[in-house]
Amino acid sequence: MRIVFVLSGLGAGGAEKIVNLLAHHRLARGDTVHVIAVNATGPESYFPYDDAIGVESLGNHAHRALASGMGWRLLALRRRLQSLEPDLVISFLTKINVLVGLATWNLKTAVIMSERNNFRSQEMHVFWRLARPLAARLATSLVMQTSEACRYLPENLRTKATIIPNPVALPSGCARTSGDGTRLIAVGRLDRQKGFDLLLKAFRSVAAAVPAATLTIFGEGPQRAVLEQQVRDLGLGDRVRLPGVTKSPADWISAGDIFVLSSRFEGFPNVLLEAMTAGLAVIAFDCPWGPSEILKSPETGLLVPAADVERLSDAICRLINDQAFRERLASTGTVAATTRYATSSVLQLWDDALLRSARAIGKWDETRHIAGHGEASPSQRDSPANGRIGQGT
Numbered sequence: 431m432r433i434v435f436v437l438s439g440l441g442a443g444g445a446e447k448i449v450n451l452l453a454h455h456r457l458a459r460g461d462t463v464h465v466i467a468v469n470a471t472g473p474e475s476y477f478p479y480d481d482a483i484g485v486e487s488l489g490n491h492a493h494r495a496l497a498s499g500m501g502w503r504l505l506a507l508r509r510r511l512q513s514l515e516p517d518l519v520i521s522f523l524t525k526i527n528v529l530v531g532l533a534t535w536n537l538k539t540a541v542i543m544s545e546r547n548n549f550r551s552q553e554m555h556v557f558w559r560l561a562r563p564l565a566a567r568l569a570t571s572l573v574m575q576t577s578e579a580c581r582y583l584p585e586n587l588r589t590k591a592t593i594i595p596n597p598v599a600l601p602s603g604c605a606r607t608s609g610d611g612t613r614l615i616a617v618g619r620l621d622r623q624k625g626f627d628l629l630l631k632a633f634r635s636v637a638a639a640v641p642a643a644t645l646t647i648f649g650e651g652p653q654r655a656v657l658e659q660q661v662r663d664l665g666l667g668d669r670v671r672l673p674g675v676t677k678s679p680a681d682w683i684s685a686g687d688i689f690v691l692s693s694r695f696e697g698f699p700n701v702l703l704e705a706m707t708a709g710l711a712v713i714a715f716d717c718p719w720g721p722s723e724i725l726k727s728p729e730t731g732l733l734v735p736a737a738d739v740e741r742l743s744d745a746i747c748r749l750i751n752d753q754a755f756r757e758r759l760a761s762t763g764t765v766a767a768t769t770r771y772a773t774s775s776v777l778q779l780w781d782d783a784l785l786r787s788a789r790a791i792g793k794w795d796e797t798r799h800i801a802g803h804g805e806a807s808p809s810q811r812d813s814p815a816n817g818r819i820g821q822g823t
Contacts, residue, residue: 431461431788434516436507436530438523440467440475440487442675443619444596444700445522445546450477451599452520455777456784457483464514468503468526477679486510500529508533515539518784522546524562531565540787544573547697563587570787573780575698578719592783595723596700597776598707598767600680606708607684611750612642615686615710617701620651620672622694625715627653627660628739629692634664635743640750646671648682683708688749688756694737696720706731706767711760713745730763 433456435449449465457463463483467473470487479485488506511519511533520542521530527543534541543566563584566572572591574580580591614633618624626647633645647657647670654672661670676682689705691714698720705712706724712731714721715738725731732749734741749756 431456431518432464432514432516433461433518433520433784434464434466434511434514436466436468436519436521436526438468438526439470440473440477440485442476442679444698445544446475446477447599447679447700448596449522450475450479451597451773452777452780453483454480455780459781464516466507466510468507468529476675504529504532511537511539518542518787520544520784525558527569528558528561528565531568535568538791540570540791541568542571542573542783542787543569545579545697546575566590570790571783573783576719576723578723579697592779592786594776594779594783595771596698596703597773598703598771599773600683600704600707606710609687610642611687611753611756612640612644613686614643614645614688614690614746615648615682615705616645616690616692617648617682617705618693620647620649620653620657622653623696624649624651625692625694625717625737626657628694628715628737628742629690630657630660630664630666630670632692632739632743632746633670634666635740636746636750637666637669639747643746643750644669644671646673646682646685648673648676648685650675680704680708683710686710688713688746690742690746691715691721692742693717693721699724702731703767703771706760706763709760709764711749711756712763713742713749715742724767727762727766729759730766731759 435453437445437449440446453463453465457480465479465483465485467487471489472487473485475485488503507529516539518540519530519534521527522544523546527545530541530543566587569590572587573594574591575593575595577593580588580593583591616626616629620626636643657672661667687710689710689712691699691702691712693699693715695717696719702712702714702721702724714725714731714733715736716722716733717736721733725733732745734745
């Protein structure tokens with residue numbers, strides 16, 4: 431089976447991480463695997479790839495005008511796919527899904543488009559907003575990460591949709607150093623979506639109430655200067671750190687006792703699951719989409735009304751001051767995350783989706799090995815997160 435994964439870049443994001451995991455999984459199953467990063471300037475990846483996986487970039491021509499730059503990428507991608515002749519193309523994120531839909535026009539290949547963000551809340555140019563549902567019609571299958579995301583699909587696309595959450599996949603040897611409960615951490619791209627400005631406002635109250643409390647925000651992005659200025663304006667310069675992206679995945683885990691997700695919206699917050707798996711007590715804004723599905727029980731983590739700064743600061747202070755509650759929340763959260771989002775179960779869901787897509791274009795006989803021993807039973811497909819995971823909605 432020849433599989434090509436197409437994504438935007440090769441950085442430290444959630445889409446890059448899941449592509450890396452899936453690529454190695456399919457390589458181990460005996461497939462020929464290629465990864466194409468449309469906007470990367472080189473093949474160097476934050477998440478390392480086996481030498482047997484072909485990793486390539488199309489180059490970033492950001493200096494070109496929008497139309498010509500997009501046209502160049504589309505032409506380069508189509509030519510590369512024609513050369514590789516894949517049986518299956520799997521794309522990630524809205525803009526890449528649109529390009530792949532156009533680039534695979536009339537090519538004999540199955541196409542799985544995976545939407546990773548909240549397409550209702552995400553800011554995007556009107557072209558991409560209009561093109562997204564049109565491109566989805568060209569896909570063989572759609573992969574969504576939450577039942578909320580599926581509910582907002584047009585009705586004629588829901589029959590193509592499969593809900594597959596992200597798995598828990600911490601690097602081997604990853605360990606957390608226990609602290610006194612005063613170390614807060616947050617992780618994500620420094621942009622408006624992640625709501626770090628709201629977190630800083632909440633932390634001002636926390637810092638006043640708990641003199642030992644500190645906050646470290648890991649990540650990089652366009653709002654760095656704005657956030658640094660906000661830290662100064664709030665008088666938190668000696669209590670808040672923004673060290674950038676960690677050198678290795680999940681290095682941030684050892685830096686904290688409590689993890690805070692302050693996003694205004696999400697597609698599916700990988701770092702929330704990673705924090706739970708690592709044994710951190712977690713707090714999250716109940717933003718669309720993802721946190722409410724991950725933290726279905728109040729015993730697994732604290733959900734705070736979206737963008738409610740005062741309630742967030744209260745929740746943080748509660749966890750800092752109540753060690754027994756903090757440790758109980760961390761323990762229960764770890765069990766819930768590792769049980770409901772086990773890597774093996776989520777990879778089985780992907781295998782099933784690949785199998786269905788291959789069969790849809792008549793490649794069943796060629797790809798009978800695709801899911802190992804055939805499709806999982808309905809109970810296996812539904813096991814990782816909730817009863818709506820699996821085929822359809």
